[in-house]
Amino acid sequence: MSVIAVLVPDRLPGHQLTTPGLVFGTATTGHPGADYEVRLCAAPGLTATGAPAPLRISVPWGLDGLADADVVLIPGQDADGPRDEPAPEVLAALRAAAARGCRIGAIGTGVFTLAATGLLDARRATTGWRHTEELARRHPRIEVDPVGTVVTDGRFLTSAGIFGGLDVCLRLLAQDHGERVAGETSRELLTPLLSHGDRVQETIDRELTESAGIEPTLRWLEARLHLPLTPADMAAHAGISLSSLNRRFQAQTGATPPQYLLRRRLERARELLEDTDEGVERVAARCGFTSPASLRHHFARLTGTTPRAYRTRARGGPDRGGQW
Structure with a gap:
């Protein structure tokens, strides 16, 4: 016992x-x-x-x-x-x-x-x-x-x-x-509340899954941008296959899971550059980039400038160049 x-x-x-x-x-x-x-x-x-x-x-x-x-x-x-x-x-x-x-x-x-x-x-x-x-x-x-x-x-x-x-x-x-x-215990507890037993429960579960989309997984990602996440990690959290994950990301965000993750990391980097005085090494680590060089590379593709130049312009100061 x-x-x-x-x-x-x-x-x-x-x-x-x-x-x-x-x-x-x-x-x-x-x-x-x-x-x-x-x-x-x-x-x-x-x-x-x-x-x-x-x-x-x-x-x-x-x-x-x-x-x-x-x-x-x-x-x-x-x-x-x-x-x-x-x-x-x-x-x-x-x-x-x-x-x-x-x-x-x-x-x-x-x-x-x-x-x-x-x-x-x-x-x-x-x-x-x-x-x-x-x-x-x-x-x-x-x-x-x-x-x-x-x-x-x-x-x-x-x-x-x-x-x-x-x-x-x-x-x-x-x-x-x-x-x-x-599962059987759960059904025994819940079935008396339903008029059509398992068939109704299956319908409810399907409707909830379809209506929920990937919002819970998007919120989960927001709290883990600093971690080395993979599409397999996202699919496991969402409880769906990789193909289903790709379809839902495309439908809801217009991007693949890796594209969405990179976009959110760059947006977080921009926020940190605007709102903090943290150096590029710290910003890169907090946003999940493998190195400061990786951050600079992707940041330049997004904005056409360096992190330092972006921070200077965002704060209204003169751009003195440099590769920070």
């Missing part, structure tokens, strides 16, 4: 309190190989769920419920309320769980609790889009994914969105018992 310990903070959204029980309880009922115990474990100060319909609650376990758990889930507090610093005993319990190899999932603003332990330093993580800048500011050693739904880095999972808890639980279930069990 696998033990799932849910660390329940004060003012957590009510649906996050019940989601783990729904997912793992459904999996246990429907699949003989899946066997889970879900423990609700009170963090210090627990009194009630959060808005919009707060309820006073008590749960059967304290932090001792984390001691032998296989998985610890950390829901977030009310996103619009004050974000308290985790109690020292909470941080100690999470560090101890990680030290013995426990998987830890943080849902929404729950990532701030996990981040406070230092366990996410030098790792990728995400949270709700309204809080990604705050997460990056408060924890600069974390590589914040601004568009991730579920981000897995080693034994740590973080998620964004209202249904982030569902996403994390299903990801954990897939790790334990495969995609088939996770």
Whole structure:
């Protein structure tokens, strides 16, 4: 039996309190190989769920419920309320769980609790889009994914969105018992909401995929212009084939993926030249060019001038030439 310990903070959204029980309880009922115990474990100060319909609650376990758990889930507090610093005993319990190899999932603003332990330093993580800048500011050693739904880095999972808890639980279930069990559990949870079962769900999925275009991948690229990205990386993020990626880029941007990436890097370079005093080496590195010479080459093709001359003109000064 696998033990799932849910660390329940004060003012957590009510649906996050019940989601783990729904997912793992459904999996246990429907699949003989899946066997889970879900423990609700009170963090210090627990009194009630959060808005919009707060309820006073008590749960059967304290932090001792984390001691032998296989998985610890950390829901977030009310996103619009004050974000308290985790109690020292909470941080100690999470560090101890990680030290013995426990998987830890943080849902929404729950990532701030996990981040406070230092366990996410030098790792990728995400949270709700309204809080990604705050997460990056408060924890600069974390590589914040601004568009991730579920981000897995080693034994740590973080998620964004209202249904982030569902996403994390299903990801954990897939790790334990495969995609088939996770998919069947997801359908068991969602099908009662639909009048035509899987056929309607397939239609919805197709329509969402077609309407979404490549906007999420474009936002993902914006945050990674400094990295050595390839079309294969973009296709993997979008979850489509290379041929589909090329068609969608051509339709939405008028360029191939490499052309679009180069264009955005040059546009970022122009912005940095206009708004900062950084040297060409730093500008090239921040924009993903392999060398200052590469930046100068592509910049000259785009603008007909050097980075130095462009910066001078953009700031209204005399152009003194040079090859900076």
